[in-house]
Amino acid sequence: MKNKWNVTIDGNQHEIIYTPGFIKGKRTVDGVGTIVQNTNWFMRLFDEAFEVDGKTLHLTAIGNKVDLAVDGIYMNSQKPYVPFKTVPSWINILSGALLLSGMATGGLIGLLIGVIFGILLITQSVSPKRDNPKPICIGLAAVALILQILFLFLTFNLSR
Known part of the structure; x- marks a missing residue:
């Protein structure tokens, strides 16, 4: 496009x-x-x-x-331009870890959870609205891990 x-x-x-x-x-x-x-x-x-x-x-x-x-x-949104912050390296590592944990814990759905939350981590870390993205990013990563673990337990219980 x-x-x-x-x-x-x-x-x-x-x-x-x-x-x-x-x-x-x-x-x-x-x-x-x-x-x-x-x-x-x-x-x-x-x-x-x-x-x-x-x-x-x-x-x-x-x-x-x-x-x-x-x-x-x-031009499109008619909002003031604010420069992006660079993505901290720990965000890239955390996003990759969510992808790997998603593959390990829940297969395709766990991977999808990792992808979605990894993208959320990146967008929140470069948002000009946030001076300190650590609390929201750590919270999002924790939610993603909890969802992946819950999905893992759900698949084990359904397979019995």
């Missing part, structure tokens, strides 16, 4: 397109393509600054939400 914006800078019209890929995406400005690299292992996440006619624009993505910030305002 392409995301397309038309931006006017100093009277000049520019077309900016973002095309997602499997691992990398592509940003096209007036027909010139550039690779966009994800900054996370598990989901699409980037905040890339680039210049067009001397003006700095920011192409951002969290998951499927891709937006372009011009003059400090997002």
Whole structure:
């Protein structure tokens, strides 16, 4: 799914397109393509600054939400631009641990729980609304582990 914006800078019209890929995406400005690299292992996440006619624009993505910030305002949502924080390494490790524990405890459903909560951990850790994401992230990880363990016990009880 392409995301397309038309931006006017100093009277000049520019077309900016973002095309997602499997691992990398592509940003096209007036027909010139550039690779966009994800900054996370598990989901699409980037905040890339680039210049067009001397003006700095920011192409951002969290998951499927891709937006372009011009003059400090997002084009799609019309909200003020706030730079993303970088994902702490402990969040990546915790997300990976949830995936592994999901595979070990509950098969496909446990893995799905790990994926969903791993994505929630990442989005909460980069949210500009939170100064300290540790309490909410630790709480989400605990809930995910409890759900995975409950699912494991449920499958053992149903198999008897």
